[in-house]
Amino acid sequence: MTDHVMLALEQVGLRIGGARILNDVALEVPAGEMLGVIGPNGAGKTTLFNVVSGVIRPTEGRVRLDGQDVTHVPIHRRAVAGLGRTFQTSSLFPGLSVLENVRLVAQAHAGGATSVFRTPRRTDAASTRALETLGEVGLEHRAGTEASGLSHGEKRKLEIAMLLAAEPKVILLDEPMAGVASGDVPAITEVIRGLHRGGRTVLMVEHHMEVVLGLVDRVAVMHHGELLAVDTPEAVMANPAVQSAYLGEAV
Secondary structure, three states: OOOOEEEEEEEEEEEEOOEEEEEEEEEEEEOOOEEEEEOOOOOOHHHHHHHHHOOOOOOEEEEEEOOEEOOOOOHHHHHHHOEEEEOOOOOOOOOOEHHHHHHHHHHHHOOOOOOOOOOOOOOOHHHHHHHHHHHHHOOHHHOOOEHHHOOHHHHHHHHHHHHHHOOOOEEEEEOOOOOOOHHHHHHHHHHHHHHHHOOOEEEEEOOOHHHHHHHOOEEEEEEOOEEEEEEOHHHHHOOHHHHHHOOOOOO
């Protein structure tokens, strides 16, 4: 991890109608850091991810990606600039093979057309990159399998592989364990840990608290649309304000 700021939120606010959804959120994420974003239901975690990824534009403040102001940049341009995100619901091409899913992303990232070949050449650059990425998440043995035939946990791994194929600078993982069988959680946790070991900058919203605390460098706690605390997992869990915010919630 370095002191270079890869993602910065500068006094970000969001008003919808008369309601304030996010309020004065200021956060800097250094390159190579893994940051967990936690908070009670309705705290604004996914809304924050939506603002960072461009799904929603903030009504106040700025979002910077690797020093570039992307506050008003559309989603696809943020992806080109190096922002990758998984969603709570699956975003795969179920009728295509595991390899084809990743290969399409690698091909698009390289500036090529995204036409689908049922039997892609495994020697072209996009296929080579796709196979490397599948190896990184432990799915290389499933390359020829139709994506619809994967388990839920394997689909999560495939989504991460598709992200990696675009070589993002910042990765947003929105509840990567959602819907995953408990037996698959350790394997996906290891894949996410591998992202961190690879020096990537990762932000993760996740309700599995033991997963978050075991992975991240720092934890950002949201409550009523505001950042309540940003600190090490140990310090955050010992914070009386955090404990109060979670009263009645499973920490």
